[in-house]
Amino acid sequence: MQSLWMLLASLMFAAMGACIKFASDLQASLSQIVLFRGAPSVVLLLGWALLTHRSLRPKSWRLHVVRNITGVSSMWMGFFAISMLPLATAVSLNYTSPLFIAGWILVRDWKQRDGVRTLAVLFGFAGVVAVLRPSIGADQMVGALVGLMAGAFSAVAVMQVRSLGRIGEPEWRTVLLFSCFVCLTGAAGAFIEGWPALSMEGWLALIGVGLFGLVGQLAMTRAFGLGSALLTAALQYSTIIFAALLAAVIWNQIPDWVAWAGMALIVASGLLSTWRTYSETRIMQGSSTTVESTAEAGERRV
Numbered sequence: 001m002q003s004l005w006m007l008l009a010s011l012m013f014a015a016m017g018a019c020i021k022f023a024s025d026l027q028a029s030l031s032q033i034v035l036f037r038g039a040p041s042v043v044l045l046l047g048w049a050l051l052t053h054r055s056l057r058p059k060s061w062r063l064h065v066v067r068n069i070t071g072v073s074s075m076w077m078g079f080f081a082i083s084m085l086p087l088a089t090a091v092s093l094n095y096t097s098p099l100f101i102a103g104w105i106l107v108r109d110w111k112q113r114d115g116v117r118t119l120a121v122l123f124g125f126a127g128v129v130a131v132l133r134p135s136i137g138a139d140q141m142v143g144a145l146v147g148l149m150a151g152a153f154s155a156v157a158v159m160q161v162r163s164l165g166r167i168g169e170p171e172w173r174t175v176l177l178f179s180c181f182v183c184l185t186g187a188a189g190a191f192i193e194g195w196p197a198l199s200m201e202g203w204l205a206l207i208g209v210g211l212f213g214l215v216g217q218l219a220m221t222r223a224f225g226l227g228s229a230l231l232t233a234a235l236q237y238s239t240i241i242f243a244a245l246l247a248a249v250i251w252n253q254i255p256d257w258v259a260w261a262g263m264a265l266i267v268a269s270g271l272l273s274t275w276r277t278y279s280e281t282r283i284m285q286g287s288s289t290t291v292e293s294t295a296e297a298g299e300r301r302v
Contacts, residue, residue: 003227005219006235012216014242017082017091018250019208024083026202031189033079036206038182040214045176058177059169067160067174068181070153075182077150084143086253088244092131092263093144095240096151097158098273099124099266104155116276124269130262175217233274237267 016037023033049056058064081090102117102124132144164174198206223232240263247253255263 003223003231003235005223005227006232007238009216009219009223010236010239011242012212012219013239014087014091014246016209016212016216017087017243018246019205019212020079020082021087021251023202023205023209026199026205027196028198028202028206029190029193029196030076030079030083031186031193032195032198032206033186033209034076035183035186035190036210037075037079037213038179038186040210041175041179041217042183044214045172045179049172049176054172056173056176058173059167060164063160063164063167063169064174064177067157067164068178070160071157071178072181072185074150074153074157076185077146077153081143081147081150085140085147086255087247087251088240088253088255088263089131089259090143090147091243092240092266093128093147094150094154095237095266095270096124096128096148097154098270099128100152100155101158102269102273102276114276116272120269120272120276123265123272127262127265127267127269130258130265133258133262171221234271237270240267 020033024030048054078090078094081093084090085093099121102120106114106117106121128148132141132148161174165171220236223235244255244260244263
């Protein structure tokens, strides 16, 4: 039942998305939002590492640099999409990473026909088309394309996370270095743009981004660490449902049936890709291991 921690994590991530949207509406800059997202993880993990005398030296700077460039870019683009689009739409686009990973594997191994991954890619693209159908206004199209790019960049970052895992890099150090990169880019952006004056509501929204994100990260880590990898990976898609419910209650943004169908197809694509990877991993290694979606979830949410 430890996998049910993922439901709490999903609720926290949906709430974080709502706070991002609130903060943006209250004139907070994207740099401020990114900075507040990374700061709690840096404080928590760095303090823990220093207290327990753990080494901060990474095993491969090259892998970390590639992972952080793509991962931080994905975070910036994902947050931008949330600020521009209905919350449920933006969150759905952020969950297209398995679609891009499945597509990449199909291209790489094009001589080997894989019906499951082909079906996953078809489901995924059909879902994206449904979510981005003409009802998305012209002023929102940039946000939609950026949100889709966030999923693509996240897919690249996921593969780097897997490479780091293979060389024995501990998860806490990967998360810490990523969070440091997040804070550095947020601080640099704030230095260039300046620090807009915020109302009390704006500060509360930024604090919510950091706190909800941190609680979600901890709950997700517990779910993947102690629960079933496959069930936990499936439950992470409940973030889309929670985001849609929050958007309906707070902004009265109720997706129509076509948008709901698109979200369902994106979820189906992710689940098929996750199941395929999980099955292949068990066959190759003869034991249960964490699937790609574990790394993917950690990548998006840190």
